[in-house]
Amino acid sequence: MSDAAEISAAERDHVFHSWSAQGSVNPLPIAGGEGCWFWDHDGNRYLDLASQLVNVNLGHQHPxxxxxxxxxxxxxxxxxxxxxxxxxxxxxxxxxxxxxxxxxxxxxxxxxxxxxxxxxxxxxxxxxxxxxxxxxxxxxxxxxxxxxxxxxxxxxxxxxxxxxxxxxxxxxxxxxxxxxxxxxxxxxxxxxxxxxxxxxxxxxxxxxxxxxxxxxxxxxxxxxxxxxxxxxxxxxxxxxxxxxxxxxxxxxxxxxxxxxxxxxxxxxxxxxxxxxxxxxxxxxxxxxxxxxxxxxxxxxxxxxxxxxxxxxxxxxxxxxxxxxxxTDLLRRVRRLGSEVVEPALRELAERHPSVGHVRGRGLFWAVELVRDRDTREPLVPFNASGADAAPMNQLAAAMRANGVWPFVNMNRLHLAPPLVISEEELALGLKALDEALAVTDALVG
Structure with missing residues (x-):
């Protein structure tokens, strides 16, 4: 079986990637997944708070x-x-x-x-x-x-x-x-x-x-x-x-x-x-x-x-x-959204000055990050890239370092985990976000 380095090299050499400058592509090779988790070839496990591209609603490898x-x-x-x-x-x-x-x-x-x-x-x-x-x-x-x-x-x-x-x-x-x-x-x-x-x-x-x-x-x-x-x-x-x-x-x-x-x-x-x-x-x-x-x-x-x-x-x-x-999954999603995710995000918003707004429904939420709550200036400019987007990239990196894979777009972090996620797994993901927000709080003027 190929190792991670060989897979990455083949990806860069032969796969044309979407929405990417091909010279900067460096995809993480994924070895497997189960439930709300996936892992790389080095054994690093990640809680999938993005459901890949907000599509793996039943999680990975549902039997x-x-x-x-x-x-x-x-x-x-x-x-x-x-x-x-x-x-x-x-x-x-x-x-x-x-x-x-x-x-x-x-x-x-x-x-x-x-x-x-x-x-x-x-x-x-x-x-x-x-x-x-x-x-x-x-x-x-x-x-x-x-x-x-x-x-x-x-x-x-x-x-x-x-x-x-x-x-x-x-x-x-x-x-x-x-x-x-x-x-x-x-x-x-x-x-x-x-x-x-x-x-x-x-x-x-x-x-x-x-x-x-x-x-x-x-x-x-x-x-x-x-x-x-x-x-x-x-x-x-x-x-x-x-x-x-x-x-x-x-x-x-x-x-x-x-x-x-x-x-x-x-x-x-x-x-x-x-x-x-x-x-x-x-x-x-x-x-x-x-x-x-x-x-x-x-x-x-x-x-x-x-x-x-x-x-x-x-x-x-x-x-x-x-x-x-x-599994009565729709009822469960509504309950987790209203009783677990929403209260937790609103509490985070009270403690973190970089959080300007939280919104969502069910298991689909956005945390919008700002430099100033009064002016609502976004943490990064609209459609930012390169150095301008660094604060959001640093936030995502901090979450990944804690074993949680986020969905980041512009000045927002989206929570869209698999619908089968447990309350314990949700708590783990929210804790990683709580800790990572120290990165963005430091930038608030």
Whole structure:
């Protein structure tokens, strides 16, 4: 078996890495994982507070999911999507049974970015309109259409993108674009802003509003009361479809099958991936309302994928949903979020002057770090890199030194552990964060 040095050398020489300057790539070779932990070839163990890329919801090597993949491989490893397959249809049924409203069909993809691409295609074909509105604080994927729809800086180097995309500001009370001072004001003003964007873009040209119900990588932004319902009403008023991008927050991350359930809102299309099977085999998809699916009853849908509904991926998805149900995992996630994580983070915020704000839901939280609580100046500049980003890199390094692997983005540390994490493991991760915050506290003026 190759040692860590050989693996690292092969990675640098032959693997082209995403979002990276290839000359600076130095990935840590991982030897294995189990539950909420993974380890390197030197035996260093890390508590995975990032769930890799916020996708390993059932943790590493869950025996039920691994067994389902193995059993499916022994029966049928793959089949073209034009054939029927029991595992695929079973997963589709399980998903729509848990989806809100009349969403009762599933188009399977290989991941989240393809799900967004196809949801937008369906919306345009259904409405006969071409524009899609998306938020500035958003991430929707890295293929041509989804990176254009993305609001954050990863979009910049990929521009110009596809036509027909306009943007709006979503609600974010801590850094309000609307000078709001309460959640009610933020919700109302954000909705009035979106209504104006629709007006100035031309309501009859807008096919869909695409949003993350809880914004993920761009800050774990939980919508204020009334906001999602208000977006739904705006869309209905103008014949616009609502697409809920739940690639990151679907399947339990915030304690619901789909995050929109927490606000009792039914979108027209839901995109999913990541948590549907913890990424054991790549899988994503679009959950489609009946009226949109009926658009293609006698009209061919102009899209498809060789691996749509791959049997191994779907087998992992079926097993995952069964585990969720049998362990009452959604209820557990809600309890851990409200009774363990939130109180602990609020207590940390009181003691650490570099903590400007904490927010989240379920097992999805952000700790926003600042240089000054009064001015809310971020600890590092927007889209910082190199030396400017050093404080956040030092924070992450301090946590890794204590055996905890964090998720850091811009001036925030996100907590997104596997949903199966124990209270003892949560306490360990929170203790590592508490100790690491000494690094950032030292920078507060």
């Amino acid at each position: 039920r999911v691994v067994a389902a993949i193995r059993d499916q491989a022994e029966r049928l490893c793959t089949v073209a999507p034009q054939f029927g397959n029991e595992t695929r249809s079973t997963l589709a049924r399980l998903i729509v049974e848990r989806a809100p409203g009349d969403l009762d069909a599933v188009f399977f993809t290989n991941g989240g970015t393809e799900a967004v691409e196809h949801a937008v295609r369906m919306a345009r074909l259904h409405t006969g309109r071409h524009k899609v509105l998306s938020a500035y604080r958003s991430y929707h994927g890295a293929t041509a259409g989804s990176i254009t729809l993305t609001g954050d800086p990863r979009r910049w180097a990929n521009e110009p993108g596809v036509p027909g995309v306009a943007r709006f500001f979503g609600p974010h009370l801590y850094r309000s674009a609307f000078h709001a001072t309460t959640e009610e004001e933020e919700s109302d003003r954000a909705l009035r802003h979106l209504a104006e964007v629709i007006q100035f873009e031309g309501p009859d040209t807008v096919a869909a509003v695409l949003l993350e119900p809880v914004v993920g990588t761009n800050g774990v932004l939980v919508p204020p009361p009334g906001y999602l319902a208000g977006v739904r009403e705006l869309c209905d008023r103008h014949g616009i479809l609502l697409i809920s991008d739940e690639v990151m927050v679907g399947f339990g991350r915030v304690g619901e099958w789909f995050a929109v359930d927490a606000w009792d809102v039914t979108p027209d299309l839901i995109t999913f991936a990541k948590g549907v099977n913890s990424g054991y085999v790549p899988l994503g998809g679009v959950v489609i309302s009946r009226r949109i699916a009926d658009t293609f009853t006698d009209r061919a849908y102009p899209g498809g994928l060789t691996y749509s509904g791959h049997p191994l991926a779907c087998a992992a998805g079926v097993a995952s949903i069964q585990v969720f149900e049998e």
